[in-house]
Amino acid sequence: MKDAMFNVCAAALLLGMSLSALAATTETQPVQSAVLEQRERHLSRTLTRASQFMDVPHANRGWSCEEVQDPIALATPDPLLTPAGGGKKVRVSFIIGTDGHVHSPLILESAGMAGDRHVLDTVRRWKYRPATCNGVPTETEGKIEFSIR
Numbered sequence: 288m289k290d291a292m293f294n295v296c297a298a299a300l301l302l303g304m305s306l307s308a309l310a311a312t313t314e315t316q317p318v319q320s321a322v323l324e325q326r327e328r329h330l331s332r333t334l335t336r337a338s339q340f341m342d343v344p345h346a347n348r349g350w351s352c353e354e355v356q357d358p359i360a361l362a363t364p365d366p367l368l369t370p371a372g373g374g375k376k377v378r379v380s381f382i383i384g385t386d387g388h389v390h391s392p393l394i395l396e397s398a399g400m401a402g403d404r405h406v407l408d409t410v411r412r413w414k415y416r417p418a419t420c421n422g423v424p425t426e427t428e429g430k431i432e433f434s435i436r
Contacts, residue, residue: 352420358383358427359416366409368402368433375399376434377406385424387415395430406433 368377378396381389392410394403410431418427 352425354419354421356419358387358418358429360413361387361416362412362414364409364412366406366433368398368406375402376432377402378430378432379406379410380428380430381410383415383417383427383429385417385426387417387424389413389415389429396432 375398376396377394377398379392380395381392384390389411392407394407397403398406417424419425
């Protein structure tokens with residue numbers, strides 16, 4: 288019994304140390320507004336995006352949704368894409384959790400490593416009012432495509 292308690296305490300301590308290490312951030316220099324203005328001027332074409340949402344199937348769901356409400360975007364800023372990407376599209380799949388946060392974003396169509404990383408960082412910060420099934424928040428899969436036209 289004491290060994291089990293020791294193992295649980297050791298695991299909790301390791302988990303706490305891991306989470307504190309992940310939470311540690313390094314300070315970065317603030318981005319100059321002139322740099323942002325310059326990037327915006329380089330975007331000669333408008334950014335377009337198309338979204339689609341679908342339910343995430345659950346194996347243990349024994350009931351059906353009679354009243355379904357799609358997620359509502361609360362904060363979904365566009366990532367800055369540069370025309371240097373050659374007009375490529377970036378497609379992303381992600382899960383909108385019951386908490387309204389984006390989980391597990393995944394690049395489906397790439398425009399290059401640097402652009403993909405920027406898009407994933409932006410999508411991770413998005414906030415939604417979650418989809419509901421019969422008034423209960425539920426997970427939803429979202430897919431979005433960014434392109435420069």
